[in-house]
Amino acid sequence: MSSFPNVEETKTLIKDLVKIASPSGYTKDAIQFIENRLAKSNVQTKRNNKGGLIATLPGKDTSKHRFLTAHVDTLGAIVKEIKADGRLKIQVIGGFPLNFVEGEYCTIHTVSGEKYTGTILMHQTAVHVYRKAGELKRDTENMEVRIDEVVKNKEDTRKLGIEVGDFISFDPRVELTESGFIKSRHLDDKASAAILINVIEKLAADLTELPYTTHFLFSNNEEIGYGGNSNIPPETVEYLAVDMGAIGDGQRTDEYTVSICVKDASGPYHYGLRNHLTEIAKANGIEYQLDIYPYYQSDASAAIRAGYDVVHGLIGPGIDASHAFERTHELSLKHTENLVYHYVQSEMAEE
Structure with missing residues (x-):
């Protein structure tokens, strides 16, 4: 059996996704692409009224749910x-x-x-x-x-x-380099969308029974502030946004690890979930950085503002030059994908 994750497959999927035009408000083609792809794995999906796509994998415990997001809308x-x-x-x-x-x-x-x-x-x-x-x-x-x-x-x-x-x-101008970088516009957040797709397909192919029913929202309005603030089942306990980690002066995030956000402009993320994610990383040899983003908000923080009673967190690959001509490395994609994969198979975080 091939090793997981296969970063070459991840990069190819990202390349396909960034080529699909999907500025906020015009995301139908990107959502259709993901819907068609997940249908091949017999994954249950549905559209919300805003045009986002929700994929659901049933779990052993149906009384508590998890909810993960990545957004396909772009600048x-x-x-x-x-x-x-x-x-x-x-x-x-x-x-x-x-x-x-x-x-x-x-x-x-x-x-x-x-x-x-x-x-x-x-x-x-x-x-x-x-x-x-x-x-x-x-x-x-x-x-x-x-x-x-x-x-x-x-x-x-x-x-x-x-x-x-x-x-x-x-024009994304996407390019894969021999040194392992992928540079393109719209890695925010199509890199994370590709990661979620790969994790879903892996779990479905292996018939993995998750400990909790888990929903994956491919949201389509994150760049304008409200992509993931609805359609959250009442059973949801944990909400994890998978979005880019920001790189710059004073930041620990880099292009070679997964970033685990401690706080952004919306305030601190849930302490227990943050610690749970770091323990999963340590246990599985996943390289990570804890970081704070002063001018950033996520789908998870949008859900909190909308009044949902959930434990919220934020992780993602480190993306250089955010909202410009972006770049990341396959190592960051690998570590992020591994963390998502192990997280959805773990027990709930402690308070």
């Missing part, structure tokens, strides 16, 4: 206005400064299903024309989408079927 943009010259003004979806996508290739998704490519640029890009191009503010007033079609005015653009409200996705 993106939406057409705010069609300018007189046919180019597009935009509004961002999710939290990021616009200089993070300056020069990025993108796709405009029309209501009719047509797709048009373009590039996100400063209006004042030509240095031969605009002397202070480098000094101007990167914001929605100065930045625009240049469409790769012959458009000379607003009417030309509208004839293509492009309108206010059309979603814009960013």
Whole structure:
């Protein structure tokens, strides 16, 4: 039997997922991809009214449930206005400064299903024309989408079927390196979604009986704050969000271990569950880092704010350059996947 996890399979799945356009509000294709894949393993799934997907694996104890999430929605943009010259003004979806996508290739998704490519640029890009191009503010007033079609005015653009409200996705530019890195946009949080899919498929293939009925929500509104704050069964005791670990000055998180979050902007995560996760890691040779994220909130913290009486936690692979052109290493994916796999087979955390 092949070893688990197989990080090459994980990276391939991540590569497939990041190529599916799914900015918050436009996630139907990503959800359908996961639904179709889990159906092949005969895993029970259902959609919630918000468009997320919930997969359930029955457990020995049905009186207490576990609930895990990863989100498939990503950063993106939406057409705010069609300018007189046919180019597009935009509004961002999710939290990021616009200089993070300056020069990025993108796709405009029309209501009719047509797709048009373009590039996100400063209006004042030509240095031969605009002397202070480098000094101007990167914001929605100065930045625009240049469409790769012959458009000379607003009417030309509208004839293509492009309108206010059309979603814009960013080119992920995914690449796997020989040194074990995967670099791409949208590793937040499609890296974690791939990890949950692999764990579900492994448990289903092995006919593993979990100690508790366990639900896996692939949420679709996390980047705008409310992806995992509903459809939580009343029997749920533990809620674990699997999302990216943030890397930067003063952080312990790195690209080679699983990050276990102690506290984020919403406050501390449950002390007992945090300690339970670290004990599982120690017992199974899983390398981890404890960390605090000062400007971060998760689906688990959204559930707490919504009033759910659950024990909540947050883990995930370390992702460099969060909300920009991200990167992680296969070691971080491996350790995160191992922790999720052993966690769902463990007993409940103590207080």
